[in-house]
Amino acid sequence: xxxxxxxxxxxxxxxxxxxxxxxxxxxxxxxxxxxxxxxxxxxxxxxxxxxxxxxxxxxxxxxxxxxxxxxxxxxxxxxxxxxxxxxxxxxxxxxxxxxxxxxxxxxxxxxxxxxxxxxxxxxxxxxxxxxxxxxxxxxxxxxxxxxxxxxxxxxxxxxxxxxxxxxxxxxxxxxxxxxxxxxxxxxxxxxxxxxxxxxxxxxxxxxxxxxxxxxxxxxxxxxxxxxxxxxxxxxxxxxxxxxxxxxxxxxxxxxxxxxxxxxxxxxxxxxxxxxxxxxxxxxxxxxxxxxxxxxxxxxxxxxxxxxxxxxxxxxxxxxxxxxxxxxxxxxxxxxxxxxxx
Amino acid sequence: xxxxxxxxxxxxxxxxxxxxxxxxxxxxxxxxxxxxxxxxxxxxxxxxxxxxxxxxxxxxxxxxxxxxxxxxxxxxxxxxxxxxxxxxxxxxxxxxxxxxxxxxxxxxxxxxxxx
Amino acid sequence: xxxxxxxxxxxxxxxxxxxxxxxxxxxxxxxxxxxxxxxxxxxxxxxxxxxxxxxxxxxxxxxxxxxxxxxxxxxxxxxxxxxxxxxxxxxxxxxxxxxxxxxxxxxxxxxxxxxxxxxxxxxxxxxxxxxxxxxxxxxxxxxxxxxxxxxx
Numbered sequence: 352x353x354x355x356x357x358x359x360x361x362x363x364x365x366x367x368x369x370x371x372x373x374x375x376x377x378x379x380x381x382x383x384x385x386x387x388x389x390x391x392x393x394x395x396x397x398x399x400x401x402x403x404x405x406x407x408x409x410x411x412x413x414x415x416x417x418x419x420x421x422x423x424x425x426x427x428x429x430x431x432x433x434x435x436x437x438x439x440x441x442x443x444x445x446x447x448x449x450x451x452x453x454x455x456x457x458x459x460x461x462x463x464x465x466x467x468x469x470x471x472x473x474x475x476x477x478x479x480x481x482x483x484x485x486x487x488x489x490x491x492x493x494x495x496x497x498x499x500x501x502x503x504x505x506x507x508x509x510x511x512x513x514x515x516x517x518x519x520x521x522x523x524x525x526x527x528x529x530x531x532x533x534x535x536x537x538x539x540x541x542x543x544x545x546x547x548x549x550x551x552x553x554x555x556x557x558x559x560x561x562x563x564x565x566x567x568x569x570x571x572x573x574x575x576x577x578x579x580x581x582x583x584x585x586x587x588x589x590x591x592x593x594x595x596x597x598x599x600x601x602x603x604x605x606x607x608x609x610x611x612x613x614x615x616x617x618x619x620x621x622x623x624x625x626x627x628x629x630x631x632x633x634x635x636x637x638x639x640x641x642x643x644x645x646x647x648x649x650x651x652x653x654x655x656x657x658x659x660x661x662x663x664x665x666x667x668x669x670x671x672x673x674x675x676x677x678x679x680x681x682x683x684x685x686x687x688x689x690x691x692x
Numbered sequence: 693x694x695x696x697x698x699x700x701x702x703x704x705x706x707x708x709x710x711x712x713x714x715x716x717x718x719x720x721x722x723x724x725x726x727x728x729x730x731x732x733x734x735x736x737x738x739x740x741x742x743x744x745x746x747x748x749x750x751x752x753x754x755x756x757x758x759x760x761x762x763x764x765x766x767x768x769x770x771x772x773x774x775x776x777x778x779x780x781x782x783x784x785x786x787x788x789x790x791x792x793x794x795x796x797x798x799x800x801x802x803x804x805x806x807x
Numbered sequence: 808x809x810x811x812x813x814x815x816x817x818x819x820x821x822x823x824x825x826x827x828x829x830x831x832x833x834x835x836x837x838x839x840x841x842x843x844x845x846x847x848x849x850x851x852x853x854x855x856x857x858x859x860x861x862x863x864x865x866x867x868x869x870x871x872x873x874x875x876x877x878x879x880x881x882x883x884x885x886x887x888x889x890x891x892x893x894x895x896x897x898x899x900x901x902x903x904x905x906x907x908x909x910x911x912x913x914x915x916x917x918x919x920x921x922x923x924x925x926x927x928x929x930x931x932x933x934x935x936x937x938x939x940x941x942x943x944x945x946x947x948x949x950x951x952x953x954x955x956x957x958x959x
Binding site for chain 1: 818819822823825826846847850852853854855859860861863864866890891892
């Protein structure tokens with residue numbers, strides 16, 4: 352075996368550290384912006400941008416209570432599973448101009464399964480904590496997972512189907528295909544409308560996936576006082592807080608990969624000439640900007656504009672309207688392809 | 693390397709496992725930095741129950757049928773139809789069975805068994 | 808917090824005061840003036856103070872107004888369920904002396920007979936400015952503590 356054969360193992364061992372650092376720091380920065388901008392929308396001043404960092408530091412100083420009747424190892428490992436899964440998800444996603452670290456070693460289906468893990472970990476933690484409120488919260492989390500995975504799956508399969516028609520030689524589920532061939536130029540007017548509907552559905556699904564305001568039935572503060580996270584204190588809660596921050600980065604990157612995989616460098620390359628690393632920096636900053644805009648739309652605007660849905664309204668929303676919208680988008684894209692516009 | 697590869701996707705489980713272990717290790721290292729003490733077997737590690745003494749034994753368990761409430765409530769048209777079908781009369785069940793069997797047979801006869 | 812080393816305590820409190828999560832426990836008028844503190848004019852989130860859903864996540868327990876014989880049991884349990892380091896802020900004259908209910912048969916006259924109160928905020932009910940003054944005093948106290956530790 353040559354040196355090349357060991358490269359994926361080396362990537363798998365060292366890349367998580369860098370990506371975890373990036374995900375945590377930028378996730379917390381996005382959380383800070385979210386709180387500041389939400390405060391401004393409500394005519395308040397809001398906390399300083401580094402407030403989430405303070406929150407995490409404080410949470411790691413607090414006592415870590417494990418309830419009497421809880422199952423300690425499941426209770427304590429739930430935040431670790433959640434956080435680990437999100438760091439792993441970053442490995443399969445393209446970060447701005449950089450290709451996914453493990454892009455050649457796992458496709459979108461793998462990513463879809465990894466993304467189901469944080470919710471499942473939260474459920475495990477809720478059920479294992481022996482609190483009635485947490486059990487209700489965990490059950491609601493389960494309902495959330497069942498609800499949003501359906502439209503998400505339709506979106507992913509629409510994309511994969513379109514790519515399998517457009518590029519029969521490429522792997523349709525590979526994220527590298529997604530990044531290298533944005534779909535917007537390759538569809539007609541019907542397909543364009545379909546993609547727009549898919550984008551809106553994806554944004555709504557993301558809000559549910561990160562568990563924010565209109566869809567935060569799982570940890571509804573005023574109904575079940577914290578839900579699945581109720582019994583978590585100290586470092587466990589701190590790790591869930593971090594996982595929540597990284598989740599926005601992961602889901603935002605997923606949206607960017609699907610819908611906006613454009614880089615500034617390919618646009619500006621004809622006007623300037625800059626060294627390679629400068630272009631990489633510009634593209635990376637552009638990626639951070641895209642991520643910020645998506646976080647602003649998906650988290651901040653949604654949570655300020657809408658109050659919480661009821662459980663049955665969430666199910667109706669995702670299984671009814673979101674699924675219907677994504678199916679309409681799917682048929683539009685199919686029509687567009689078959690019609691050969 | 694062990695892997696699964698089809699015409700549209702691929703998966704290398706061993707690399708994923710290594711990456712997963714490293715990711716969990718990072719999460720564990722972060723988790724370890726926190727304070728770990730608490731006052732065991734005091735009121736502190738009782739579960740929160742709105743300031744009341746926590747329920748014991750069977751009362752503390754939430755039944756699983758709450759899980760379906762959201763779905764039953766949201767898709768009540770569908771569920772009501774299904775409930776009406778399950779009326780407990782054996783003749784109706786056999787009728788459904790024979791009807792669907794006839795439907796499948798007709799399809800098989802029309803397409804000649806090849807789809 | 809008594810058996811803690813002073814240096815550790817300064818570090819912990821220094822981190823704590825930057826993000827104070829509050830759990831409100833109130834069953835009377837003592838808290839009415841606390842609501843503007845959350846809203847846009849006074850906006851306590853400027854200093855990292857937010858209201859959380861349950862005592863398990865909270866750092867500060869705000870007890871607003873008088874407590875009755877029945878509710879004090881819940882206050883004590885909720886206080887015990889909060890993770891250390893924790894503090895209690897008592898709002899209103901009723902928590903200090905019983906206030907206008909001083910001769911009632913079933914109200915609690917002095918809260919610190921039951922739970923360790925960190926700071927009392929007098930008033931009937933206390934104005935938002937008084938709450939902020941109390942918070943400022945806590946900040947000042949912690950800064951003093953840090954200076955002491957550094958001086959050594």
